[in-house]
Amino acid sequence: AQKVTQAQTEISVVEKEDVTLDCVYETRDTTYYLFWYKQPPSGELVFLIRRNSFDEQNEISGRYSWNFQKSTSSFNFTITASQVVDSAVYFCALSENNYGQNFVFGPGTRLSVLP
Amino acid sequence: NAGVMQNPRHLVRRRGQEARLRCSPVKGHSHVYWYRQLPEEGLKFMVYLQKENIIDESGMPKERFSAEFPKEGPSILRIQQVVRGDSAAYFCASSPSTGWGTDTQYFGPGTRLTVL
Numbered sequence: 001a002q003k004v005t006q007a008q009t010e011i012s013v014v015e016k017e018d019v020t021l022d023c024v025y026e027t028r029d030t031t032y033y034l035f036w037y038k039q040p041p042s043g044e045l046v047f048l049i050r051r052n053s054f055d056e057q058n059e060i061s062g063r064y065s066w067n068f069q070k071s072t073s074s075f076n077f078t079i080t081a082s083q084v085v086d087s088a089v090y091f092c093a094l095s096e097n098n099y100g101q102n103f104v105f106g107p108g109t110r111l112s113v114l115p
Numbered sequence: 116n117a118g119v120m121q122n123p124r125h126l127v128r129r130r131g132q133e134a135r136l137r138c139s140p141v142k143g144h145s146h147v148y149w150y151r152q153l154p155e156e157g158l159k160f161m162v163y164l165q166k167e168n169i170i171d172e173s174g175m176p177k178e179r180f181s182a183e184f185p186k187e188g189p190s191i192l193r194i195q196q197v198v199r200g201d202s203a204a205y206f207c208a209s210s211p212s213t214g215w216g217t218d219t220q221y222f223g224p225g226t227r228l229t230v231l
Contacts, residue, residue: 037222043227044224045158045206103220105159
């Protein structure tokens with residue numbers, strides 16, 4: 001069965017600090033997809049990244065970077081030089097390559113960036 | 116280029132009433148998903164629909180809940196005889212034609228249902 005674990009319930013950092021949000025997943029499939037979404041205080045869900053299981057290359061987008069390690073079933077998310085606007089709940093999600101398969105979300109990590 | 120639209124954004128119902136939540140997917144997307152988010156929790160899958168078909172409703176309660184995605188018009192999530200435990204944020208997502216779990220799902224802003 002699929003499962004996504006985000007062990008960090010809440011993290012607080014001071015502005016300009018780097019912060020890493022952990023995501024560990026479980027799946028029996030060899031083909032799967034991993035996602036990160038951001039939920040700011042306003043409540044909407046903002047798509048950040050999608051990564052398939054065959055692509056272990058790390059990705060950087062501005063201050064955001066993702067480290068995908070199949071060997072440890074982890075897909076961690078790092079924010080460099082954090083800003084107050086990064087304060088949100090961040091969800092990691094997993095989708096297996098099955099017809100009609102839904103997304104399984106982790107419980108989320110609440111990040112507070114203090115000025 | 117409109118994203119996923121949901122309305123209403125906030126809905127208040129008394130116990131026993133019906134709640135109707137609407138979702139218009141991204142233009143060109145034919146796959147719709149509904150998720151429920153209880154307070155302080157992650158999202159839980161409810162149902163996956165294509166036009167006029169329910170593909171997977173494994174996450175939806177067997178009673179009182181139903182969903183449709185007609186040929187014309189938005190997808191509707193209907194909750195009959197609401198109870199306080201139905202209070203939650205309900206998110207709709209859409210994806211393009213394949214819908215095989217490989218496409219990114221784009222989420223709407225959610226409908227926050229409060230049952231008094």
